[in-house]
Amino acid sequence: MSGTTTSQEPRAGATPGRSRSRSRRRRITLLVAGGLATLLAWNTVAVRTETAEASGEQVVRVPGGDIHVAQSGPADAPAVVLLHGLAGSTAWWDPVLPALQGLHVVRIDLLGHGGSAKPTDGYGIEEQAGRVGAVLDRLGVRRATVVGHSTGGAVATSLAEQRRDLVGAVAVIDTGPRADAFLGESFVGDLMTTPVIGELIWRLRTDGAIRGAMSTAFTREVQVPDQLITDVRGLTYRSLNGTDEAVDAYLAQRTIPDRLADVDLPTLVIFGAQDRRWQPSSAQDYRRVPKARIEILDGVGHTPMFEDPDTTGSLLRDFATGTAPR
Secondary structure, eight states: OTTOOOOSSOOTTOOHHHHHHHHHHHHHHHHHHHHHHHHHHHHHHHHHHHHHHHTTEEEEOOTTSOEEEEEESOTTSOEEEEEOOTTOOGGGGGGGGGGGTTSEEEEEOOTTSTTSOOOSSOOOHHHHHHHHHHHHHHHTOOSEEEEEETHHHHHHHHHHHHOTTTEEEEEEESOOSSGGGBOOOOHHHHHHTSTTHHHHHHHTOOHHHHHHHHGGGOSSOOOOOHHHHHHHHTOOHHHHHHHHHHHHHHHHHSOHHHHHHHHTOOEEEEEETTOSSBOGGGGGGGGGSTTEEEEEETTOOSOHHHHSHHHHHHHHHHHHHHHSOO
């Protein structure tokens, strides 16, 4: 090749000593370059690690699968645990975070969702709740207000049933109280959870199909962030269907209000008056819970965190601070 010396013999006019000297210099240069590259690589890893730690994101290893967690706020402040619904993630809570500043906020991706592990089983509501409890134990959270949206409300309720030492209060947001109050998903959403057909559609899913399936999650006009779509694309069909089946089984055993009545903890119920997935009138079922406060949000659908984040965040903040241990 032009300009390249391929012979192992010294070039004309070069002495063997100079050739050896150049070879040593080349070796030293390569070693230095390699060392710099290694340092840069480690620096990149360190920066990424520090960024993750600064944002409070981490993965907690517990039996059944690794769980992704995002924390913010002072560790010694009242703790609020936020649990998303079916096909959700920690990102569904982003709009209410400003209202919760000053509290110790712990957002958790349930098994099969977001950045958490996605095994073939382990999606029972009781299992999910037990796993959340184990995560909070690992994080050093001793007492918390646990908030759940939709399916996350069932997990919050189950955690309260299992861990009276850990849960000081419960808030449920558009969590269907009983199975027969369900209005249904969108047409695409219903198909996605239909055996055989659903798995085929899931394999061929597009961003448009996902947005179509999400349509009944909102009543007000909402700009759905791309991250929500990305998180849904990251689900496996088993994690989606397994979680859907699990909440059906949990509701079939006993209603959420009856469970919360037995738990007898301070309870906040937030429900959109125009929810398109659960009968808005079913929110009145929670009147059976002795310590329940029910807030119906006018003009709001199934997802108050996005449709009315100011009101929702304010209600959660006041509830968490009002029920925190003194």
